[in-house]
Each structure stands twice: as structure tokens, then as C-alpha cells.
Amino acid sequence: MSENTLYDKVWDRHEVTELPTGQSQLFVGLHLIHEVTSPQAFGMLKERDLDVAYPERTYATVDHIVPTADQSRPYSDDAAEEMMSELEENVRAANIDFADPTTGRQGIVHVVGPEQGLTQPGMTIVCGDSHTATHGAFGALAFGIGTSQIRDVLATGCVAMEKQKVRRIEVTGELDDGVTPKDVILQVIRKLGTDGGVGYVYEYGGEAIRHMDMAGRMSICNMSIEGGARAGYVNPDETTYEYLEGRDRVPDGEEFEELKRYWESIASDADAEYDDVVEIDGDDLEPTVTWGTTPGQGIGISEEIPAPEDLPADKEDSARAAQEHMDVEPGDTMAGYPIDVAFLGSCTNARLPDLREAAEVVKGHEVHDSVRAMVVPGSQRVKAAAEAEGLDEVFEEAGFDWRGAGCSMCLGMNEDQLVGDERCASSSNRNFVGRQGSKDGRTVLMSPPMVAAAAVTGEVTDVRELERFEEVRA
Amino acid sequence: MSDEGPAETVKQVSGTGVPVRGNDIDTDQIIPARFMKVVTFDGLGEFAFFDVRFDDDDNPKEHPFNEDHFQGASVLTVNSNFGCGSSREHAPQALMRWGIDAIVGESFAEIFAGNCLALGIPTVTASQEDVEALQDFIDEHPDEEIEVDVVNEEVRYGDTTIDAEVDDAQRRALVDGVWDTTALMGANADTVRETAESLPYTDV
Ligand code: SF4
Numbered sequence: 001m002s003e004n005t006l007y008d009k010v011w012d013r014h015e016v017t018e019l020p021t022g023q024s025q026l027f028v029g030l031h032l033i034h035e036v037t038s039p040q041a042f043g044m045l046k047e048r049d050l051d052v053a054y055p056e057r058t059y060a061t062v063d064h065i066v067p068t069a070d071q072s073r074p075y076s077d078d079a080a081e082e083m084m085s086e087l088e089e090n091v092r093a094a095n096i097d098f099a100d101p102t103t104g105r106q107g108i109v110h111v112v113g114p115e116q117g118l119t120q121p122g123m124t125i126v127c128g129d130s131h132t133a134t135h136g137a138f139g140a141l142a143f144g145i146g147t148s149q150i151r152d153v154l155a156t157g158c159v160a161m162e163k164q165k166v167r168r169i170e171v172t173g174e175l176d177d178g179v180t181p182k183d184v185i186l187q188v189i190r191k192l193g194t195d196g197g198v199g200y201v202y203e204y205g206g207e208a209i210r211h212m213d214m215a216g217r218m219s220i221c222n223m224s225i226e227g228g229a230r231a232g233y234v235n236p237d238e239t240t241y242e243y244l245e246g247r248d249r250v251p252d253g254e255e256f257e258e259l260k261r262y263w264e265s266i267a268s269d270a271d272a273e274y275d276d277v278v279e280i281d282g283d284d285l286e287p288t289v290t291w292g293t294t295p296g297q298g299i300g301i302s303e304e305i306p307a308p309e310d311l312p313a314d315k316e317d318s319a320r321a322a323q324e325h326m327d328v329e330p331g332d333t334m335a336g337y338p339i340d341v342a343f344l345g346s347c348t349n350a351r352l353p354d355l356r357e358a359a360e361v362v363k364g365h366e367v368h369d370s371v372r373a374m375v376v377p378g379s380q381r382v383k384a385a386a387e388a389e390g391l392d393e394v395f396e397e398a399g400f401d402w403r404g405a406g407c408s409m410c411l412g413m414n415e416d417q418l419v420g421d422e423r424c425a426s427s428s429n430r431n432f433v434g435r436q437g438s439k440d441g442r443t444v445l446m447s448p449p450m451v452a453a454a455a456v457t458g459e460v461t462d463v464r465e466l467e468r469f470e471e472v473r474a
Numbered sequence: 475m476s477d478e479g480p481a482e483t484v485k486q487v488s489g490t491g492v493p494v495r496g497n498d499i500d501t502d503q504i505i506p507a508r509f510m511k512v513v514t515f516d517g518l519g520e521f522a523f524f525d526v527r528f529d530d531d532d533n534p535k536e537h538p539f540n541e542d543h544f545q546g547a548s549v550l551t552v553n554s555n556f557g558c559g560s561s562r563e564h565a566p567q568a569l570m571r572w573g574i575d576a577i578v579g580e581s582f583a584e585i586f587a588g589n590c591l592a593l594g595i596p597t598v599t600a601s602q603e604d605v606e607a608l609q610d611f612i613d614e615h616p617d618e619e620i621e622v623d624v625v626n627e628e629v630r631y632g633d634t635t636i637d638a639e640v641d642d643a644q645r646r647a648l649v650d651g652v653w654d655t656t657a658l659m660g661a662n663a664d665t666v667r668e669t670a671e672s673l674p675y676t677d678v
Contacts, residue, residue, distance in 0.1 A: 016669045017662055021647045025659050027669045029676070037562065039513040048656070053663070054670075065511060079511035086513045120675060130561040130585060144585055147563035148592030149655075156659040157666055162643050194498055195555040198584055228558070230584050262674040294498050294558075314554060314602070318497050411507045432502040432559060439506070439525040 002166035004269040006122075006235055007201050010141045013266070014124045016158060023160040029123035029140075031058045031153050032109050033096070035065055035087040036413070037128030041150035042090040052094040054157040059118055060091045061099040063108045064413045068376050068403035071101055080414065094154075107379020107405040110134040110347035114218065115381055117247025121236035121263035126159055131347050131429065133224040136233030137217035138240055139267065141201075143231050164230065165275035167200045171208040173283035178464040180357070181216035182349060182427070182447035184208065186288040186298040188220075188280060189227040194296040197229025200276070203268065204234050208282035214243045215353040222348045223429050226295040235267040289334045289460055290431050290445040292322030297431075298445070301462045305330050325433060326442050334460045337444065339425045341418060342367070342455035343436070344400075344448055345376030346410040346428035354427065354448040355386050359394040361452035361463055365470070367399035368458030374401040374416070376408040400455070412437020425454035483651035484594050487576035488621040489548030491631075492538050493609035494523070499552065500559035501586065505568045518564055519571030539572065543616040551609050551620075552579035554602070557586025566590045576622040578629055578638065580605050591644050591653060596624050604629075604636040624648050 002008055016025040031054070038060075045052070052058060065080040075081040091098040099105035099112055106112070110131050113119040121139035126132060128150045135142035145159060153159055171184055189196075202224050209217065217234045224232030234240075241260055244250045251259065286300040297319065299305065307330035308319040323330070328337065344350065344358055355377065367373045375395050377383035383405055386392060392402045409416040410428040417437025418424055424436055424443050431443035444460060453463040461469055509521040527537040534540045550569065556579045557565060566589045569577075576596045587597040600608070611631055612620070621630040622638075624645055629638045640648075647653035659666075670676050 013673060014669065016659075016665050019655070019658050020650065020652045021655075021658075022643045023655075025662060025666075027666055027673070029673065036510055040515055040563070043514065050656070050660075053666075057676075064507075077511075083511060083513060123675060128561060128563075130559070132561075144561040146561055146585060146589035146592055148589070152656050152659060155656050156663070157670065158659045158662075160655040160659060162641075194558060195581060195583070198555075198581065228555070228583065259675060294500075314497055321496075411502075413507045413511060430500075430502070430559065432500045434506050434525045435502050437508070 004272040006268045007166045009266045030125045032127035033060045035083045039086045040147045044151045050155045052154045055095045058096045064407045066406040068408045108347045111378030117250035122266040130225045134222040136221040139236035165200045167276040168203045168274040170206040170279045171282045180447040181219040183288040185220045185223040189296045190298045195228040197227040202229045202232035215351040236263045337460040339454045340422040341424040342373035343409045343426040348429045349427035349448050350378030358448040358452040359391045361449045362398045365456040373455040376403045379405045425451045427451045484648040485625045491549040491612035491620040492544040492547035493551045497554045501565040504565040515567040518568040522568040522572040548575040549620040550574045550577045554580040558583040561585045563589045598638045600638045
């Protein structure tokens with residue numbers, strides 16, 4: 001078992017008792033809720049005549065179903081309107097703070113928590129959403145939970161969990177220009193497998209992680225779940241504290257210093273013991289894209305798509321099916337794969353630095369004729385900050401659609417969906433069949449700059465070669 | 475079984491089987507997101523595996539859940555990393571409402587297995603060889619009973635018994651009927667307050 005890791009320390013501080021099931025009862029420091037997974041839990045609470053135990057440690061927003069174009073109420077989609085009204089009613093009755101679109105604070109739950117300083121190191125954080133792992137970037141223990149567990153947390157302020165093993169993922173070296181945290185995590189998942197993390201929590205560290213900003217660390221922790229790990233985290237450091245200072249929910253002055261001492265105390269010790277350690281050489285990485293229908297089916301932009309028979313036996317059949325769905329051939333690279341849609345958004349990559357990096361690529365270019373391109377900022381605040389810098393103009397001038405905040409085409413629960421067998425360059429986290437709203441749709445996962453490059457050229461393109469590509473074509 | 479949180483014990487589940495083959499079958503396949511625009515879980519059963527069961531014009535495609543001889547099956551058999559993807563409890567809810575009471579597979583995604591447990595659905599693992607043999611058996615004998623024995627960690631069918639594994643906490647919860655975690659944890663409310671107050675971030 002791991003020892004003296006952040007995971008162990010935070011777990012110990014939050015453990016209430018051991019349950020007869022052998023699980024631990026953990027106190028939950030922050031419970032985030034959204035409209036899709038919470039209504040049934042509130043329903044269960046009502047059936048049992050129970051109240052929300054810690055409304056002040058609970059925070060709600062709406063993200064999955066919100067329209068990103070016309071947000072006037074009632075929403076044109078009746079089902080979406082019903083979910084929104086249900087959430088409004090539940091949070092009002094329970095006295096839970098709700099970042100709805102009228103507050104200017106609404107957004108994807110995993111963007112909103114950190115940007116308002118709700119997410120802090122050394123906390124336990126849960127949400128009925130698997131990408132809750134994102135908050136681990138701050139050195140919090142953050143887990144996605146199911147609806148019955150949401151009921152538990154609402155009713156008791158606690159969650160029942162079994163302790164897991166800790167795997168340290170050491171990313172050494174320095175990332176090249178054009179190589180982003182998204183590429184790091186796609187390679188981690190490729191290397192360890194989509195189920196490699198089952199039973200583990202991932203601790204990311206090493207030189208490359210140390211030099212990353214908070215947005216980058218969030219992108220990495222976000223996709224821990226795609227690697228099968230329930231949670232991922234980065235030990236808090238000066239980058240973390242700097243990000244937090246001055247945020248809405250972070251105290252200042254002496255209180256801040258006091259909290260900071262706690263944050264420093266829960267970081268993994270130098271002599272911490274891990275159940276497993278894996279090293280990834282950051283110097284070696286290149287922009288990475290997926291060729292298949294699981295996030296583990298990724299390759300560097302210059303690498304060849306593998307032949308199914310060259311893969312481990314248990315991956316062969318799914319690789320064959322994936323290649324048929326994607327219409328790709330072993331031996332080819334993904335460069336040149338035609339694109340119909342470019343989606344820049346999601347809780348993986350729709351923060352201000354992501355939009356900045358993509359805008360940098362877009363500047364001076366136009367979206368390719370055959371591509372419909374959209375930017376969906378992760379939150380209303382991200383949107384406002386981007387507009388203050390003029391990023392909206394850069395995107396709009398190039399021909400991108402600049403939309404309101406939400407999950408949007410990451411999962412196609414609102415009107416933003418792929419149509420038929422469209423191919424999408426996407427900065428999101430899942431390329432499952434049907435994920436983006438059309439069961440024949442095809443998703444290629446990549447970083448924001450790579451999405452921008454694909455939007456401009458109409459095909460999957462190595463962003464580092466964009467200029468040269470344009471010259472050749474002209 | 476109701477949303478109330480089951481209180482009974484689940485020591486053994488038996489019924490006919492249905493094999494759904496393939497690794498990495500994700501929650502978007504089990505229940506596509508567009509069917510999650512609901513505020514209750516009622517009626518999700520008919521949408522289980524919807525996009526792999528029906529074509530664009532809603533005509534049934536080849537899928538075990540569509541086949542006559544698997545209607546009424548309650549033991550689902552799957553391969554590795556079943557239920558990966560989102561935390562949506564809609565996935566096990568849809569399977570349960572279709573009629574599934576237990577799942578035997580090579581491996582499961584953790585949140586999915588946890589969600590199943592909350593519904594009293596055991597997720598039992600066995601070796602790849604054993605699971606594939608079981609799936610073949612079910613194809614040939616769709617009317618035969620499959621017994622999933624949670625207590626003894628075995629799956630029995632025909633005259634075969636295979637070793638299975640049930641996660642410790644899951645086994646205790648199901649066998650002792652202590653899986654109403656809301657009640658269990660609710661009983662410790664005072665200790666919870668103490669823990670909460672001992673944390674440096676709760677009083678600021
Ligand atoms: S952006 Fe996508 S992955 Fe993130 S919470 Fe929304 S739907 Fe889930």
C-alpha cells in the first residue's frame with residue numbers, strides 16, 4: 001500500500017469511520033451537482049424524507065443540456081427545459097448555491113469549480129460525473145460518483161469508498177513546441193490502456209508536469225478516467241497557490257496563509273511509497289491524435305496506424321471494428337484525414353489558455369470551406385475573459401462560430417451534434433461511437449492547437465507544419 | 475427492486491443468460507446520452523444498447539438484446555472493461571429495467587460496478603477463457619439456467635462450475651444486505667461533524 005502520499009494523507013483527514021462493508025466513510029469537502037445525474041438523487045431523498053445535510057458544501061451549475069446559441073427561457077427543447085426547472089426547484093428547496101446562466105458564473109462544472117476557487121488542495125470533491133477527476137489538478141481527491149452515491153452525499157455529507165492503490169506517473173523532460181498536456185495524457189492512456197488504471201489513483205509528477213500551468217494539469221487529470229483510474233492528482237505547488245489567490249471562494253490575508261500551510265502539508269513526501277511507478281519521456285512526445293473509437297487508440301501524428309493483428313490479442317477485434325468505423329487503413333498516418341467539423345470545447349480543453357493557444361494558430365487563417373467550426377468556451381467567465389482579449393474576433397473572423405458555455409458537442413445532449421457520418425476534430429475526451437450525437441459520427445481527439453490546424457486545412461494536420469502545409473497547397 | 479435502496483440480501487442470482495460480446499463496451503453504447511434527458515429512470519429499459527440494436531429507421535439490427543430467445547434473460551455476460559466511460563447510473567438502470575439481475579464479465583469499469591452495486595446487481599469477474607466458454611454455452615442453450623453464486627464466488631451452468639471473483643466490499647454488501655449506505659452513514663452524523671470541523675478548510 002502507498003504511504004505518505006497526498007492520497008493517503010487526504011484520505012486519513014477525511015475518513016469518518018470504517019463501515020461494515022469494509023469501505024471507508026469519507027467526509028466530502030465539496031459536492032458539485034449538475035442537471036443530468038442529480039434529479040433522481042433528489043427524488044430518492046424526497047422518498048425517504050431526508051434533507052440535504054451540508055448545503056453550504058454543495059454547489060450547482062447547469063452544463064450538459066444548455067443550448068449554446070439561444071439561451072432564452074423556456075428552452076426550445078422541452079426535455080432540456082424540464083431538467084433545468086427540476087434542478088432550479090431542487091437547489092432552491094435545499095438552499096444550494098446555483099451558478100445558473102443569469103449569474104455570469106455558469107459553465108461546465110469542472111471549469112466552474114476551479115475558476116471560482118471552490119476547488120482547493122487537500123479537499124475531497126465528488127460530483128455525479130466521471131470527469132470530476134479534473135479537480136485533482138489542485139491536489140484534491142476528486143471522484144466521479146453514481147446517482148445512488150449522490151443521494152448518499154446529499155443526505156449524509158459522505159461517500160462510501162474503498163481505498164485504492166496509487167500509481168506515480170513521472171513525466172520527465174520538456175515538451176516540444178506544439179506538444180501539449182493533452183498529448184501527454186493521450187500517450188499515458190495509450191501506454192497503460194483504457195483499463196490500466198482500474199484499482200488505481202494516478203499521481204502525476206515530474207519535470208514536465210511541474211512546468212505546466214493549471215489548465216494543462218487539469219487537462220491531464222481530466223482524462224485519468226479514460227485511462228481507467230477513478231481519480232488523478234498533481235501535488236500542489238506555487239503554481240497552484242498563485243492560481244488560487246484572489247479567487248471568489250479563497251480567503252485572503254492570514255486565513256490564506258493558514259490554508260496554504262495545510263495545502264503544503266498534504267503534498268506527497270519525498271519518501272512517499274507508491275504501489276507502482278511509470279515513467280513517460282516528455283522529450284519524445286509529438287502531437288497525438290486518435291485513430292479509433294477509444295481514447296487509448298492514439299498515435300503520434302507521424303506514426304502509422306497499427307495493423308489490428310499487430311496489437312495484443314484482446315485489442316485486435318475492437319481495433320478492426322474501430323478502423324472500419326473510422327474508415328482508416330493500417331500503415332497510413334492520421335495526417336490528411338479529412339475533417340467536416342472542428343469542435344473546440346469541453347472540460348478537457350475549453351479554458352482560457354486553451355482558447356489562446358488555438359487562437360494563436362488560427363490568426364491569419366480561414367476555416368476551410370468544407371469545415372463547420374465552433375468554439376464553445378468552458379464557462380461564461382472564460383468566454384468573457386476571452387472576449388476581453390479579443391479572441392472572439394480572431395475566431396469569428398476566421399469563420400468559427402463563437403458560442404455560449406456548456407458541454408455542447410462533447411456529448412451532443414443539446415442541439416450541437418454531428419450529423420450522419422461527419423468526421424470531427426475534437427478537443428474533448430471521448431471518441432466513443434455515437435458520443436457526439438450521431439451514431440455514425442467519427443471523432444478524432446486532439447489538442448486545441450491541433451483542432452485549430454484541422455479547422456484551417458480541412459484535414460488532420462501537424463500544427464507544427466501548418467505554415468509549410470499552407471504554402472504547399474497554395 | 476425500487477429506487478428506495480434495496481435492503482434485502484443478494485446471495486445468488488439465477489436465470490437464463492444473454493451474451494454481449496466485445497471489449498471496452500462503454501456507457502454511451504449501453505445508453506446513448508440523448509435518452510438521458512429525463513428526470514427519472516423509469517422507462518430506460520427499452521433504450522438499453524439502443525444505437526447498436528436499431529438502425530437509423532429504428533429497424534432492429536442483429537444484437538442479442540433483440541433476439542427472441544434471449545428475451546427474459548437475467549444474467550448478462552460480457553468481456554473486458556465493460557461499462558467504461560461516464561458515471562451515468564442510467565447505464566445499469568437501463569440494463570436492470572431491461573431485466574438484468576447479474577453480470578458476469580472479464581472486468582468492469584469501477585464506477586459502473588459501483589453503480590451496479592447500488593442497485594443490487596452483482597458484477598462478477600472470471601477468466602477470459604471461462605467467460606468465453608460461458609458465452610458459447612448460452613448461445614447454444616439460451617433456455618438453461620445460469621447460477622451466479624455470490625457467497626461462494628462461483629458461476630454454475632450445465633454441469634460446469636467456474637471460479638469467479640466478487641470484490642470483497644461488494645460481496646459483503648450483497649451477502650449481508652448492508653448496501654444501504656445512506657442509512658449506514660447517516661447513523662454516524664455526529665462523527666461526521668467532528669471530522670468536518672477538524673478540517674482546516676471548513677471554518678474559513
Ligand atoms: S464537457 Fe463533456 S466530459 Fe466534460 S462534463 Fe461535459 S459532457 Fe462530460
